[in-house]
Amino acid sequence: MPSADNSFGFVFCGGGPAGLGPIVTAARSGRLGELLDRGIALVEPGPVGPGGLAHYRIGANSLGGPFLECLDGLGDDSPFAALRDLPETALLRGHADEHPPLSVVAPFLTRLGAVVRELLEAHPRCAYVADRVDAIALTDDDGVVVTTGDGRELRARRAVIATGGRPLAGFARAEIVPGLSLAPHQDRVFHSESFIDARRRLPAANGRAVVVGGSHSAWSVVDLLASDAAEVTLIHRSELRLFYSGADEARADGYAFDPVLDVCPANGRVNRYGGLRGRAHELAAAALGLRGPGPAPVRLVRAGAPGALDVARQALADADVIVMANGFEANLPELSHPDGAVLIAATGPTGTEVTDQGHLVDVHGVRHPRLIAYGLGAGLAPSAEVGGEPSYTRRADGVWLYQHDIGEIVLDDLLHHVTTTGEIHA
Numbered sequence: 001m002p003s004a005d006n007s008f009g010f011v012f013c014g015g016g017p018a019g020l021g022p023i024v025t026a027a028r029s030g031r032l033g034e035l036l037d038r039g040i041a042l043v044e045p046g047p048v049g050p051g052g053l054a055h056y057r058i059g060a061n062s063l064g065g066p067f068l069e070c071l072d073g074l075g076d077d078s079p080f081a082a083l084r085d086l087p088e089t090a091l092l093r094g095h096a097d098e099h100p101p102l103s104v105v106a107p108f109l110t111r112l113g114a115v116v117r118e119l120l121e122a123h124p125r126c127a128y129v130a131d132r133v134d135a136i137a138l139t140d141d142d143g144v145v146v147t148t149g150d151g152r153e154l155r156a157r158r159a160v161i162a163t164g165g166r167p168l169a170g171f172a173r174a175e176i177v178p179g180l181s182l183a184p185h186q187d188r189v190f191h192s193e194s195f196i197d198a199r200r201r202l203p204a205a206n207g208r209a210v211v212v213g214g215s216h217s218a219w220s221v222v223d224l225l226a227s228d229a230a231e232v233t234l235i236h237r238s239e240l241r242l243f244y245s246g247a248d249e250a251r252a253d254g255y256a257f258d259p260v261l262d263v264c265p266a267n268g269r270v271n272r273y274g275g276l277r278g279r280a281h282e283l284a285a286a287a288l289g290l291r292g293p294g295p296a297p298v299r300l301v302r303a304g305a306p307g308a309l310d311v312a313r314q315a316l317a318d319a320d321v322i323v324m325a326n327g328f329e330a331n332l333p334e335l336s337h338p339d340g341a342v343l344i345a346a347t348g349p350t351g352t353e354v355t356d357q358g359h360l361v362d363v364h365g366v367r368h369p370r371l372i373a374y375g376l377g378a379g380l381a382p383s384a385e386v387g388g389e390p391s392y393t394r395r396a397d398g399v400w401l402y403q404h405d406i407g408e409i410v411l412d413d414l415l416h417h418v419t420t421t422g423e424i425h426a
């Protein structure tokens with residue numbers, strides 16, 4: 001540990017795609033030296049870089065090319081430049097215009113993580129700590145103390161919390177819409193993440209499954225179930241949205257969209273954030289009748305539509321397996337106030353609540369600029385800065401965003417932060 005007093009500018013808790021985002025962004029925008037000179041401790045118990053993407057054996061919902069855009073425009077003297085010639089990069093480049101398996105993406109992210117780790121280990125004011133974060137306490141002197149699994153205390157101005165997500169509490173008993181609850185069926189309810197992780201199969205009975213949700217995760221589950229299921233019922237609350245690179249492409253596919261609300265003003269993409277891509281797009285387009293029949297016989301039930309409640313209730317009663325794909329909340333370590341009182345983060349239907357800058361919001365509505373949380377389970381909601389279609393009101397997450405728009409918001413905030421005492425750290 002280079003810092004004799006364990007003091008840093010920032011402690012990054014978690015070194016997955018989100019945690020690395022601002023560091024990669026800093027390298028792309030010529031601010032890496034400035035960021036590292038502030039002093040960073042990165043605490044990550046596993047491999048630095050790939051996070052959860054290392055173990056999902058499904059296809060990426062993004063094209064291969066955007067994962068490599070973090071290398072665009074780097075000078076040859078950038079510490080990340082050497083990544084361009086690695087075999088892992090070449091392999092991913094071979095999938096630039098298609099949706100690669102995540103097993104091809106993860107090794108590239110691991111090499112990216114190795115560069116970050118080496119940078120931190122080589123810098124006199126930085127450190128890499130191979131441990132987990134157990135607790136983060138706000139202190140009286142406008143800083144934080146981060147306690148690691150082995151009891152080390154790291155002091156910093158601020159904590160960047162990117163420790164990934166966990167299923168929303170009570171997901172197995174959730175009420176999908178008023179009058180439609182999973183509670184009576186909770187012994188048959190799985191969360192999409194564990195289902196995808198274990199590549200579960202449908203237990204042989206009547207071959208019926210219900211998937212709740214309309215996100216990429218929901219469709220990844222449909223895909224996994226496709227080969228075994230006699231029927232998959234997908235119960236979704238909001239309209240299924242498909243991504244298109246432009247309005248003409250969407251029209252050519254016969255897809256109905258709102259030309260103002262569903263189109264990103266920044267780049268003309270249709271459903272830039274809310275739209276299904278890749279394999280999920282194919283499956284959903286087939287289920288919506290825009291294409292020929294898909295590989296899975298999917299019955300769509302829009303909860304809340306007239307008559308849907310009875311159909312959905314019957315489907316839940318008949319299902320061998322129910323998979324809930326309602327998202328995540330942030331997997332936060334224990335948080336406390338300077339007086340030792342527990343700090344409880346606010347959680348809404350789309351995850352842990354943070355401000356547009358990623359400042360954690362507690363259950364009393366108080367914002368905590370010293371605790372920056374984003375990534376899976378706490379993604380920033382798109383704002384005018386991030387762009388996106390106006391109809392999208394949920395969280396934006398994705399590796400590209402962490403390394404670009406979201407990474408920039410967090411980086412700017414870290415480098416130009418006004419403390420609660422009015423002091424500017426710029």
Ligand SMILES: Cc1cc2nc3c(=O)[nH]c(=O)nc-3n(C[C@H](O)[C@H](O)[C@H](O)COP(=O)(O)OP(=O)(O)OC[C@H]3O[C@@H](n4cnc5c(N)ncnc54)[C@H](O)[C@@H]3O)c2cc1C
Binds near residue numbers: 061132220
């Ligand atoms: C099934 C699925 C598929 C996805 N596919 C894509 C895709 O194709 N393309 C895309 O752009 N996005 C995808 N995403 C969305 C998102 O980009 C990824 O989930 C991404 O991995 C999120 O990054 P993260 O860093 O927030 O979380 P994670 O990837 O979960 O990383 C969190 C990191 O924090 C560490 N950690 C956990 N607890 C602690 C602790 N207490 N202390 C210290 N460290 C800790 C973990 O070891 C891990 O390295 C997908 C999400 C899911 C769920």
